[in-house]
Amino acid sequence: MINCIIVEDEPLAVTLLENHIAKFETALKVVGKAANAMEAYHLIQTKNVDLMFLDIQMPHLNGIDFLKSLHHKPKTIFTTAYRDFAIEGFELEAVDYLLKPITFDRFFKAIERVLRNITLHSENDFIMIKTDGMHRKVSLSEIIYFESQGNDIKILLINNESLISKSKITELESLLSTKGFIRIHRSFMINSHYITAFNSNEVLLGVHHIPVGRSYKNEFEAFMKLISKNSINL
Structure with a gap:
């Protein structure tokens, strides 16, 4: 079971991710949700987080800068409406980069990559x-x-x-x-x-x-x- 958190300030985007994740009920479990970087940081400090769905455009601190600030980085899948940050996202060793609106087909491919990469x-x-x-x-x-x-x-x-x-x-x-x-x-x-x-x-x-x-x-x-x-x- 992979413990996930959703870091997203748009309620509709959170609901969509939750619905996609629910289809992987034997592999993925949502252990927390955050609307901004500070809430996400608290979750990472207090929960056993394996995978983070991270929006890029957030108030106060964007997802790219937030991930850069972490020494202990969980596996991360970026979720965003913008293509502009894709290269920087992959330089941060993100597992994947999903463009909104996120279709289940594209989400499935990202999770398949996560499961395939768990070799240790x-x-x-x-x-x-x-x-x-x-x-x-x-x-x-x-x-x-x-x-x-x-x-x-x-x-x-x-x-x-x-x-x-x-x-x-x-x-x-x-x-x-x-x-x-x-x-x-x-x-x-x-x-x-x-x-x-x-x-x-x-x-x-x-x-x-x-x-x-x-x-x-x-x-x-x-x-x-x-x-x-x-x-x-x-």
Whole structure:
């Protein structure tokens, strides 16, 4: 079951999306609705949100800028009456971009894409990775870091083996943020158990040097303070 939120300020558009979603009752569940970015932010902080239907033209803060502001981005399908933002939407790794009025046929194709892209899922201390045409079970303790490479994810393991999977780093972030993994860069999410040294610009995972992105510095520093609070600092 995929938990969805609808971020939309037009009541008729909300009703149409709800009707489309209801046809996927075994796969999709609406866990909240928001009329603006602030309400949507509250939902994301308080609900387990897997998929966001996000309008672009909203009061105060548009959907593009709202999604840019989020570090932990749920899968997002943009809904809008305007074609102008399509390129920017896909640069933000949106799953799809639906033009209003949204027909069920077009909605169906978007949801099919969502379901097809869910190739990674958490299962206790393992994830299932679709790579080389097979699903491979990998222990989280084997993974040093994930690296985004265009439409693929590179997974580096402790034996220096690299796996390549068709997925997005935002999907991994929502799955593994409670498992000791933290995103420190637009392209990197690391296993904090393998951190051997760090400063505000760089993290060492043994011999691997990973940059800390500017927009991730505060979150990373807060994370390190939290996990280091019981350690002795000299």
